[in-house]
Amino acid sequence: MTSPVSKSKLNLSILFAACLTFSISCGGGSTKKTAETPTPTPTVTSTPAEEKTSTVNMESTGDEATLQLNADSDSGKAGALKTVHFDYNSAVIRSDAKTVLKENADFLKANETVEVKIEGHCDERGSVQYNLALGENRAKSVKSYLTALGIAAKRMSTISYGKERPVDFGHDETAWSKNRRGNFVITAIGKELAANPQ
Numbered sequence: 001m002t003s004p005v006s007k008s009k010l011n012l013s014i015l016f017a018a019c020l021t022f023s024i025s026c027g028g029g030s031t032k033k034t035a036e037t038p039t040p041t042p043t044v045t046s047t048p049a050e051e052k053t054s055t056v057n058m059e060s061t062g063d064e065a066t067l068q069l070n071a072d073s074d075s076g077k078a079g080a081l082k083t084v085h086f087d088y089n090s091a092v093i094r095s096d097a098k099t100v101l102k103e104n105a106d107f108l109k110a111n112e113t114v115e116v117k118i119e120g121h122c123d124e125r126g127s128v129q130y131n132l133a134l135g136e137n138r139a140k141s142v143k144s145y146l147t148a149l150g151i152a153a154k155r156m157s158t159i160s161y162g163k164e165r166p167v168d169f170g171h172d173e174t175a176w177s178k179n180r181r182g183n184f185v186i187t188a189i190g191k192e193l194a195a196n197p198q
Helices: 004-025 095-110 128-148 173-179
Strands: 115-121 156-162 181-188
Touching (some): 128 156, 128 181
Parallel strands (some): 115 156
16 A cells, blocks of 8 residues: 555656656757758749840949849949838838938849849738738839839849848847848849830
């Protein structure tokens, strides 16, 4: 016959083992990540132009440097094209961004065979889905503004990366303001475009 104390210890041991098993099966037994969480596939809202390996002189800047395929404005390698920034939780083009977009439009007008992909980005706050949608709205807002300035819509594609590709990994307003942006990527150079803009 078992004593009440032994029975209590046995029940406690069984309870402890069950809790430990549950904790480990739920991932609570490890603080180390064993696999990376897959990055969501970006939302493409139009088809990017086919890639070419040619270069073009940057006529609007007057220097002899060449424009390269897949160069981007975040890195400063997309010729005169510059990244634009947005306010928190907004896809509205700010006044400083209007000035930058006017300069970008002038560059695209001077280089009529250049095509770009406009990437919409967000800061780290908010859900993945929300930021993908906001990034898409930002990219579309930039494209619409450039279209209104006379750039053919078919020369621009849009994509959203949401909060998945920050340029600043900080966790404060200084970093967040850099990450809320529209980045330009060169997708075609020297390709002849049809005379009818979309």
